[in-house]
Amino acid sequence: MLIRVSPYMTLEVQHLTRRGEVYQLYMRVPVDLVSKYGTKFIRQSLKTKDQREALQKLKPLVAHYQAEWDRLRADDRSIPAAISTDARELAKLLAENEGAADFLFEPRRVAYAQQSADPEDTYHNADPSAYLKPEEAQAIKLLEDGALDKPFLSDALGLYLKLHQKGSETKFRQGIQREWKRLIAHCGDIPCESLSRPQARSFVDQLLRTGLKTTSVRRTLRAINAVLNMAFQELEIDKSHPFRLLKIAGEGADASPAKVPSMGQLKSLAAALETKESTTAIIAAIMLETGPRIAEISGLRVSDVVLDAEIPHLRIAPNEWRDLKTASSRREVPLVGLSLKAAHKAVKQAGDGVALFPTYARSRGNDSASAAVNKLLKPYGITSHSFRHSLKDRLREAGCTEDIRDAIQGHANGSIAETYGKGHTLKTMRQWLVKAKVT
Template identity: 35%
Template structure:
């Protein structure tokens, strides 16, 4: 279908259709693989966005995912899509049944077996010899075969089970982004090698995950991050299930790791001044969020997830307390810190407090509530705005590189730079108190305040 970009241009994106304000990805399952997708002929996914760029990105990712799955299925006749097992569990549920080792009701079992028996009889068409010799695979579809296996066999511990075990005990299991990121990476592994028993996953499977990622154009550092997720899930599963097996994702080698990464260009002084001045002109919560980052050098999530109580404007030295919250954790222990508010960041914090409504908890309720901090949404919006004002593609994360450069250029010691950006190897609170520490930090940060702001 065609998606409108602005008022002039439109672009055609295959495999997308619109219903109301919702866009869907829909693609035919290849004819040769249809037998392994019983009951359906198409893949259909709600894209959950109507933004053209996001639609295009999701469609590109889905195309890669399913084409990879189909290639793997063609190379292995025993490989089934994960949906087969899910469909089998649903089929059993229709009869009030659960996979072994559940204590199932005999009436439910009899009803389900009766369904399979009727299919057996229909296939034999009254021929006793055909009835006796028929293999279940000849008259049952893949979902029914899987349901029968789940009902009768002692369950095997599979990759999908390992994911649930890992998430169940993880401290961030209720964090929507954490779950989504973890499920997406684990899903890529299952897409590639199938929902194998955990003990059957090999080093060759792990290396294939790396090779496929490189072939599909993923950055090597992204693959490294995905490998760390897979390794963590395997570690938990191997320990909890007492499986005597070496983690296949341990010490994997990624060819030319990091050589394809792009250096983030920091903002120069003129660009910072333009952004600060434009923030003051527009003077809204989106611009306050960006302005906070300019002279703090904090991560977008660190700023977007602040509460009003994190902004200490009545202190002798105004400062922001960057600390973990249920809706937004911090990247590392050393990310917890107190940083003086100076320059345009002080102005932004003052505007947040001045504009706060009675009973307001969050500094940026547009992006944060008690359940989550939508830092990615904020980043996408601000990155586009930065490009529109400067005419160059730079992201909010560049403020972190920039604040280090600015401090370095005025001679600030490395431990001061680390304290401001949360780069140290220890909790900043162990080294800098709220008195002397803030004074020391402010002395250096005052040296980098934008002169034209």
């Protein structure tokens, strides 16, 4: 399909077409795989009339089918994901309605046998895939193998969320469900024990084809491994699951170095932020001197900002709209310099409210906060996470020891001794933050 990107430029985009005003994916199935799909073409609505949105949706779908084709060629037992999922639903219906399979499929079995040289032998011995659609043949196989009584991938996820200590937390559930949905979209909702190594490898290939960096792919694999480890253990599946110890080609080689602003950049930015009253600017200003994760600031309650103490500080703790990344993330952090001034602004603007920043006091509000702050910082060539790296560097240059740096930024410390007692005091942390402050 030709896409006009400007009055002077037109691009040809493969696998994109339109039905009426709605964009569609349109791909020709490789000749050697037509029998597994039961069709020569794949058409799938992108459910949008917007050209830009259609192009964004197209890339991961194309990557999905290309990776699936690689897998189907590598593993003769595999079937397309969509057919696998449809087959399970059909098998359930057939199992619930006695005689339905014979009513639907017997006429086709008989007709196919009668066209052969030996009708009786063909009737009794022909593979159902010869006269049924791929999803129908797979449904019959599931019933014959008794596979409906075995745990499927969707069952493994349900078990994991039921048994995991964070399984009831919305953000945790959504994160795991998002990664698991990717897996089922790739290989279908199949029995756990049917999951194969070729499927695991082609899943990684698909993620890489969509443009994900290897660090993001590894994050997805960690989530999938966690679910499978529990499922294979609890369901007593007597084999190693195929995602175990899976390698990612070129892992880490595509990582971009963290963007750490210079002191000159920070001073220029601080001067600009000090004059602004927007929520986004105030969040950035608080982060500049304290170096937290953005969710730790955007999700604060007003009561978490303690300004009337001898040492003004933030209390970073879980609340109803956001959790913390780790147990060591719960802490108190002194406010100094620009961050202290910004905290006063934030409390004043919040008034009698509960949330310090009401706009972001919701599930996944930190994602919106991150996008807004990063947009503000884009002219400086940095992101909100740059403040975290910058403070660590400034503290290190000031001579601050690792354990105090970890206490300030909420990193887990490797020393068991550091977990005893009350930890480092606000006074100690403030001394180092004053030495490292920008303003």
